[in-house]
């Protein structure tokens with residue numbers, strides 16, 4: 001079902017999710033330490049992902065979930081179980097994702113979700129890390145003359161409901177007096193279908209998702225992603241508030257993948273790294289000290305992540321980088337040491 005709203009009636013992601021939380025019968029209480037124990041006892045990690053977004057979380061032709069967000073789930077399973085396949089994937093649309101987390105249906109949400117203040121305060125969740133620095137953009141047919149959203153003239157713009165994007169677009173259009181009407185859809189599939197069929201001339205979402213959706217169109221080359229970026233979309237995993245130990249684990253899995261990249265410890269160089277004399281490499285791979293212990297993990301937890309899944313850079317390039325159909329330049333997601341803003345505190 002698509003619904004048409006004027007720009008003054010943009011939907012609020014938080015409001016929708018709060019309602020679902022209320023309807024789902026209250027919040028699952030999280031106590032520190034309980035999530036990791038539950039995951040270990042169960043033997044699988046329940047990971048919330050999108051319903052299907054190429055490069056981020058989608059099933060391949062063998063029915064296996066793959067992608068950048070999926071690899072975060074796999075990295076956690078590698079750290080906890082030494083087995084990246086011990087994950088149950090729970091596909092969730094934008095509207096339902098936070099309610100599923102609150103209700104305890106998933107242990108972690110790894111689904112292109114933007115960290116905002118209201119999501120943390122009113123939904124009682126926490127975003128421990130930013131795995132992908134993104135922003136919102138617009139996709140149009142190359143035959144359209146507009147080179148910027150400021151040049152839109154009486155166009156319909158498709159956007160998925162329950163997202164930051166619906167609100168940002170409404171705010172942006174109103175503030176800049178852009179003549180556009182928002183058409184909200186429940187799922188990404190419906191939004192893209194409406195765009196493909198010409199029921200809307202423009203599709204808006206985070207730029208990473210525009211790349212993902214464009215790659216799946218009949219003729220990707222016929223569509224342009226406009227250079228304007230109208231928002232900050234820091235995307236990352238989310239967990240329930242109340243289990244600090246679990247939030248720390250999620251945060252440090254991401255940081256470990258960054259630090260491994262920074263130290264040159266990749267899936268290709270791991271065996272050499274295990275013989276390294278460099279103190280920071282020795283701490284990372286656990287040949288010195290036992291940094292995993294306080295996280296509830298083994299001392300070789302980073303080795304497990306890098307061996308089974310790779311460093312942050314390997315995960316980025318394999319799933320969404322310039323050599324993939326999505327072809328996304330790493331940009332802001334380069335390490336701080338190579339011109340980006342991905343920065344991890346040291347493992348010590």
Ligand SMILES: N[C@@H](CCC(=O)N[C@@H](CS)C(=O)NCC(=O)O)C(=O)O
Pocket residue numbers: 013050051052053092093094112113114160162163164165187188205206209213233235
């Ligand atoms: N980052 C934004 C947008 C996230 C979002 O849901 N984007 C859509 C745009 S295509 C999507 O990924 N849909 C995939 C799905 O629902 O499975 C947010 O957190 O609200």
